[in-house]
Amino acid sequence: MATIEHKGKTFNVDEDGFLTKGMEEWSQEWVDYVKSIEGIDELTDEHRKIIDILQEYFKKNGIAPMVRILSKTTGYPLKRIYELFPSGPGKGACKMAGLPKPTGCV
Secondary structure: OEEEEEOOEEEEEOOOOOEOOHHHOOOHHHHHHHHHHHOOOOOOHHHHHHHHHHHHHHHHHOOOOOHHHHHHHHOOOHHHHHHHOOOOHHHHHHHHHOOOOOOOOO
């Protein structure tokens, strides 16, 4: 298990850089860290909407939604989600939301 320090906070992450304690450890400092490694200049309401939906879906279902469900729920076409999260909804958005790495995510 590795650790990452950002803005005075230490995070435990797995080999893929996802929080080991998930949303239990999730914080604004974590969001800022992922934003910086994703190359996202400014976190917009669109980013926040995706994060909120991912977290709510995970709380209800114990897994991250498939990208089609995420697109349908947010109302954003898949292309827009990839514009917001350059490494993709699984790698970037789920990581930022504090979810575990989705199954099938490469």
